[in-house]
Amino acid sequence: MIRDKTLLRGIVLCLCACVGAAVFASPVDLVPRATGVAVGKLQSIGRSGDKAILSFNLSTQIAGEAPTGVVDFALNNANVSDLDLRFAGLTYIVLVSKSETSGWQLVVDEKNTSLVPQSLVPVFEDLPFEQWVRDGRFAVRGELARFLLWVIERRPDSGKAFGLLLDLLSGPPINNDFVSDKLFSLSNGGNTKVQGMAVAALLHANDPRGLERLYLAIAGGETELLDQEVVSYSLRRIDPTQHGLGTVLKHLLEAKPPRFRRGVALLMARTHTRDLAQTFVSLLDDPDPEMVSYAVGGLAMFANGVPPGKLEPGTGPAPYRTDETIAHSVMSVDAIVKRRDYYVDFWKMWWERHAAEILKDEAGIGLNP
Numbered sequence: 001m002i003r004d005k006t007l008l009r010g011i012v013l014c015l016c017a018c019v020g021a022a023v024f025a026s027p028v029d030l031v032p033r034a035t036g037v038a039v040g041k042l043q044s045i046g047r048s049g050d051k052a053i054l055s056f057n058l059s060t061q062i063a064g065e066a067p068t069g070v071v072d073f074a075l076n077n078a079n080v081s082d083l084d085l086r087f088a089g090l091t092y093i094v095l096v097s098k099s100e101t102s103g104w105q106l107v108v109d110e111k112n113t114s115l116v117p118q119s120l121v122p123v124f125e126d127l128p129f130e131q132w133v134r135d136g137r138f139a140v141r142g143e144l145a146r147f148l149l150w151v152i153e154r155r156p157d158s159g160k161a162f163g164l165l166l167d168l169l170s171g172p173p174i175n176n177d178f179v180s181d182k183l184f185s186l187s188n189g190g191n192t193k194v195q196g197m198a199v200a201a202l203l204h205a206n207d208p209r210g211l212e213r214l215y216l217a218i219a220g221g222e223t224e225l226l227d228q229e230v231v232s233y234s235l236r237r238i239d240p241t242q243h244g245l246g247t248v249l250k251h252l253l254e255a256k257p258p259r260f261r262r263g264v265a266l267l268m269a270r271t272h273t274r275d276l277a278q279t280f281v282s283l284l285d286d287p288d289p290e291m292v293s294y295a296v297g298g299l300a301m302f303a304n305g306v307p308p309g310k311l312e313p314g315t316g317p318a319p320y321r322t323d324e325t326i327a328h329s330v331m332s333v334d335a336i337v338k339r340r341d342y343y344v345d346f347w348k349m350w351w352e353r354h355a356a357e358i359l360k361d362e363a364g365i366g367l368n369p
Contacts, residue, residue, distance in 0.1 A: 232263030297331025
């Protein structure tokens with residue numbers, strides 16, 4: 001549970017719970033009025049004079065400062081004719097604010113007080129929250145991404161918000177120009193940590209501008225950006241089967257930070273196309289055993305006819321596969337530390353036997369496996 005004490009200001013979404021119509025205001029429009037976002041079950045709906053009392057059992061904070069446990073929210077002068085027992089028992093994402101005089105309050109759209117349910121985002125009971133945010137049925141995913149970007153830009157230490165954003169972007173595509181443009185803008189911003197988060201988000205979203213930004217970072221010697229763990233880890237989100245990736249990866253390998261280079265080498269091993277074979281051979285002498293393990297693994301998968309992105313041999317032709325290439329197949333740091341010469345010497349000899357043919361074929365077919 002995140003304990004972010006800084007005011008975050010935001011709302012997350014409006015969706016009609018009954019008819020499923022995606023009628024909502026932008027969360028950005030209402031940001032100045034909130035301290036955080038939480039998830040919880042609406043236990044009951046009551047009335048007290050001209051107030052509606054919504055009793056929530058809040059279990060999870062998405063971002064910012066928000067209460068947990070049972071909380072009663074009073075809505076002043078709200079026309080809650082649409083609120084009845086149909087809404088009780090559902091789990092919602094809610095936006096909350098806190099004042100010194102009134103305590104915790106539920107943030108609603110003051111211009112649309114007759115439609116209070118549209119200020120709550122239902123999370124259907126048969127789908128866990130972590131899966132719900134990745135579900136493509138809800139147009140509100142783009143709006144939630146906008147809100148989370150706003151949070152991350154102002155509070156880079158909001159780890160829960162960042163994790164949720166990556167979950168959103170890893171699901172079905174979010175066709176929201178604002179989100180993609182904002183991510184690229186943040187990747188070029190002043191705060192290095194935010195830049196790294198934005199690059200990671202672009203990679204999770206399969207946005208080609210993520211790789212474009214990495215190119216620029218290498219050219220500009222931005223080692224602090226490249227050295228962030230979230231950036232190197234997010235390289236795993238790149239599709240290793242895309243055509244021409246080998247050329248891109250060889251360029252990325254020119255980066256200085258060891259952690260980033262390891263991330264690139266791992267992606268190279270998963271890709272293991274013909275045009276990477278010579279690069280793998282050059283990495284066999286790398287002093288870092290992890291880099292050597294990826295080089296051995298990449299050569300082994302190429303030689304044994306493993307399709308890019310896979311770990312097991314395919315059904316197609318494998319002209320270089322032998323009992324020896326299978327026996328010398330490994331991608332383990334421990335194995336390299338214990339028996340480096342066994343693996344490295346074999347693959348160097350293997351390359352000497354097959355280099356001319358492989359390089360000739362590479363020149364003839366371009367970047368195909």
